[in-house]
Amino acid sequence: MSRLARTEGLTEVQQEILATISGFVDREVLPVATELEHADAYPHEIVEGLKKLGVFGLTIPEEHGGLGESLLTYALVVEELSRGWMSISGILNTHFIVAYMVIRHGTDEQKARLLPGMAEGRIRGAFSMSEPDCGSDVAAIRTRARPDGDHYIIDGRKMWVTNGGSANLVALLCRTDEGADAPHRNMTTFLIEKEPGFGEVAPGLTVPGKIGKMGYKGVDTTELLLDGHRIPADRVLGGVPGRGFYQMMDGVEVGRVNVAARACGIARRAFELAIDYAQRRESFGRPIADHQAVRFRLAEMATKIEAAHQMVVMAARRKDSGERNDLEAGMAKYLAGEYCKEVVEDAFRIHGGYGYSTEYEIERLYREAPMLLIGEGTADIQKMIIGRRLLEEYRIDS
Amino acid sequence: MDLTMSADQRDLRAGLRDYLQGTWTPDRLRAAAETPALDRGDWSGLAGLGVFGLTVPEAAGGMGLGLVDAAIVFEELGRALVPGPLVATFLAAGPVPGADDGGAVVTSLDLRDPVLVAEHLDSATHVVAVGDDGLHLWPAEALVAEPAPAPLDPLTPVSRVKTPPVAGERIGSAADAAGWRLRGAVLTSALQVGVAQGALDLAVRYAGERTQFGRVIGSFQAVKHLLADSLVRVDLARAAVWAAALTVDDPEAGDPGEAASAAKVLADDAASQGGRCCVQVHGGMGFTWEVLAHLYLKRAWLQETCFGQADEHARHLAEAL
Ligand SMILES: Cc1cc2nc3c(=O)[nH]c(=O)nc-3n(C[C@H](O)[C@H](O)[C@H](O)COP(=O)(O)OP(=O)(O)OC[C@H]3O[C@@H](n4cnc5c(N)ncnc54)[C@H](O)[C@@H]3O)c2cc1C
Numbered sequence: 001m002s003r004l005a006r007t008e009g010l011t012e013v014q015q016e017i018l019a020t021i022s023g024f025v026d027r028e029v030l031p032v033a034t035e036l037e038h039a040d041a042y043p044h045e046i047v048e049g050l051k052k053l054g055v056f057g058l059t060i061p062e063e064h065g066g067l068g069e070s071l072l073t074y075a076l077v078v079e080e081l082s083r084g085w086m087s088i089s090g091i092l093n094t095h096f097i098v099a100y101m102v103i104r105h106g107t108d109e110q111k112a113r114l115l116p117g118m119a120e121g122r123i124r125g126a127f128s129m130s131e132p133d134c135g136s137d138v139a140a141i142r143t144r145a146r147p148d149g150d151h152y153i154i155d156g157r158k159m160w161v162t163n164g165g166s167a168n169l170v171a172l173l174c175r176t177d178e179g180a181d182a183p184h185r186n187m188t189t190f191l192i193e194k195e196p197g198f199g200e201v202a203p204g205l206t207v208p209g210k211i212g213k214m215g216y217k218g219v220d221t222t223e224l225l226l227d228g229h230r231i232p233a234d235r236v237l238g239g240v241p242g243r244g245f246y247q248m249m250d251g252v253e254v255g256r257v258n259v260a261a262r263a264c265g266i267a268r269r270a271f272e273l274a275i276d277y278a279q280r281r282e283s284f285g286r287p288i289a290d291h292q293a294v295r296f297r298l299a300e301m302a303t304k305i306e307a308a309h310q311m312v313v314m315a316a317r318r319k320d321s322g323e324r325n326d327l328e329a330g331m332a333k334y335l336a337g338e339y340c341k342e343v344v345e346d347a348f349r350i351h352g353g354y355g356y357s358t359e360y361e362i363e364r365l366y367r368e369a370p371m372l373l374i375g376e377g378t379a380d381i382q383k384m385i386i387g388r389r390l391l392e393e394y395r396i397d398s
Numbered sequence: 399m400d401l402t403m404s405a406d407q408r409d410l411r412a413g414l415r416d417y418l419q420g421t422w423t424p425d426r427l428r429a430a431a432e433t434p435a436l437d438r439g440d441w442s443g444l445a446g447l448g449v450f451g452l453t454v455p456e457a458a459g460g461m462g463l464g465l466v467d468a469a470i471v472f473e474e475l476g477r478a479l480v481p482g483p484l485v486a487t488f489l490a491a492g493p494v495p496g497a498d499d500g501g502a503v504v505t506s507l508d509l510r511d512p513v514l515v516a517e518h519l520d521s522a523t524h525v526v527a528v529g530d531d532g533l534h535l536w537p538a539e540a541l542v543a544e545p546a547p548a549p550l551d552p553l554t555p556v557s558r559v560k561t562p563p564v565a566g567e568r569i570g571s572a573a574d575a576a577g578w579r580l581r582g583a584v585l586t587s588a589l590q591v592g593v594a595q596g597a598l599d600l601a602v603r604y605a606g607e608r609t610q611f612g613r614v615i616g617s618f619q620a621v622k623h624l625l626a627d628s629l630v631r632v633d634l635a636r637a638a639v640w641a642a643a644l645t646v647d648d649p650e651a652g653d654p655g656e657a658a659s660a661a662k663v664l665a666d667d668a669a670s671q672g673g674r675c676c677v678q679v680h681g682g683m684g685f686t687w688e689v690l691a692h693l694y695l696k697r698a699w700l701q702e703t704c705f706g707q708a709d710e711h712a713r714h715l716a717e718a719l
Binding site for chain 1: 511512515547548550609610611612674677678681682684685686687699702703
């Protein structure tokens with residue numbers, strides 16, 4: 001157990017799970033992560049290992065074959081896994097969001113049909129709101145589903161689908177015409193089942209290929225083209241159309257905690273590499289850790305890690321208690337993302353010149369950190385959410 | 399100190415900008431990211447424009463201009479993300495034959511650094527090692543080096559030089575070495591200002607095109623402020639770089655070392671924050687390989703570590719106070 005980023009008040013089961021994951025990361029993830037990332041290769045073996053450990057079912061209720069653990073456990077597991085490799089947390093993130101949405105909003109039939117397979121990792125979830133023309137402004141999506149007997153027909157183009165190739169279940173947000181005045185109420189989430197892979201993976205549903213990214217490789221991020229895709233009406237999440245926007249936003253809150261937790265994990269890893277290096281590398285006859293500039297930098301890094309970790313724990317506990325947590329989730333994501341970027345940059349500066357780092361790994365962390373300020377709502381969008389909530393809480397009577 | 403551009407300087411900048419726009423197109427940059435070896439034709443092209451011989455006296459075949467002119471040129475090179483050991487080759491023009499006319503590609507390393515790293519070693523013909531005692535020259539193939547498997551900036555291959563080279567040809571005194579570091583810091587700062595400006599230009603263009611919530615994103619205050627902060631950082635840094643260049647050419651005007659350090663601190667900040675702003679303004683697209691935002695950010699990160707990191711320069715400034 002490291003001195004930093006401890007969590008008070010964990011149950012024995014939680015501690016056991018974390019110790020198992022931590023060991024798995026050291027043995028199975030860290031030694032291969034950087035190489036796989038550079039090759040943009042999907043980590044099949046790691047995923048198989050996670051299936052065996054039951055990680056895909058971590059938060060799925062026991063009655064559906066999962067471990068029934070809390071969002072806090074999930075957040076801590078994500079932090080641990082991201083310490084090894086952020087892309088692993090990306091593979092899990094969309095799966096967890098979809099599982100959460102099915103648990104919270106699904107019909108009994110949908111739960112019974114999907115959750116046991118999801119718990120085993122046989123069914124793997126992706127979630128898809130964003131489109132080429134809209135990311136921040138989700139209410140402006142154009143992908144449209146129109147009723148056709150007891151089916152719907154979906155047409156449109158989705159963008160940025162993490163696990164779009166490897167998943168076989170996609171929770172997809174569409175515009176449907178419910179006759180409501182607000183665009184938010186004319187949206188529906190569909191649970192699309194498809195084959196994993198690329199090309200036409202279901203009639204009228206094509207996954208063209210992977211989007212080339214600056215980091216966060218290994219996990220596939222794809223487009224999704226829907227051209228007359230027919231889907232039975234019972235695949236509407238929760239059975240009732242018109243609720244999709246709210247279901248998605250609920251899911252994204254879980255995703256935000258994930259992204260905040262991954263920021264903590266990456267920052268911790270960067271710190272571990274930096275403090276190790278700072279004691280080995282000498283300049284002017286002493287380890288560079290003895291120079292105040294470097295030592296203060298380490299102190300700042302550690303303080304940021306601790307603060308971000310505690311913030312994530314707080315946000316997860318708030319959601320677990322059933323309270324609304326959009327304020328805290330937004331704050332945790334914003335703070336952890338910013339701090340992570342700063343900690344990783346500091347680690348890089350400690351590591352060396354000309355972008356040549358003796359730690360091949362730090363270069364990867366460096367490329368991954370900017371993603372945390374974009375995915376699951378940009379830093380600006382977090383500030384919009386935080387600000388809006390604050391003005392609700394502190395409204396003056398006028 | 400006059401920080402306005404003369405008509406000649408404006409012409410110099412316009413000519414170079416035209417040339418670079420035609421040569422280093424976005425597609426060309428993307429291709430270079432896959433195969434980063436230097437194209438000697440390009441190198442000669444730059445030499446033909448006088449880039450490397452700019453401050454070499456006219457009698458010796460150069461253009462006889464000042465370091466401010468070089469700063470203007472290097473800002474353009476940075477803005478266009480031109481790859482290659484530009485600063486080292488420029489500094490070597492004179493002592494290393496061929497450096498000014500494109501016949502030599504000179505890379506350098508600083509013996510003070512705890513890890514010895516040189517860029518573009520495979521494409522280089524010569525290496526200059528900067529030591530406290532003077533400047534030393536080697537043919538590039540004389541060094542034992544290990545290339546980085548994944549250089550941070552895909553356009554800048556870097557290698558770790560394993561054996562600190564012992565004896566090379568001594569081509570400069572301790573004072574020359576100090577001058578090399580000083581000018582190198584100023585020119586790297588100029589490159590950084592260019593990177594910051596290029597990233598800002600790209601971000602501004604996108605902010606004017608991309609719409610969300612029914613408006614162009616550039617109309618949101620948050621985005622405007624990101625861009626405005628970037629602009630302020632670039633302008634400040636540019637003024638500091640010019641002041642440093644003028645001071646190096648005319649030490650009566652101030653302390654060249656302090657001016658160079660101030661320039662590097664401000665320019666590094668402008669470049670890395672500017673790159674980050676560019677990624678951020680692009681949202682998800684900023685994280686793709688296709689949009690060039692990542693190249694600006696990575697070049698900024700790389701150049702932060704060349705010719706002294708910002709905190710070394712800050713320490714130098716603090717000591718001088
Ligand atoms: C690697 C990766 C994986 C992803 N995975 C998924 C996924 O699995 N599923 C999915 O649905 N999406 C996914 N996304 C999409 C992600 O959620 C969006 O990229 C993100 O919401 C930003 O949207 P955008 O890219 O369209 O940027 P835009 O919305 O175009 O934003 C551009 C800039 O404008 C700013 N901006 C926009 N509106 C405002 C405003 N009102 N006020 C102030 N500033 C504003 C933003 O902060 C940003 O700086 C992924 C993205 C990436 C990069």
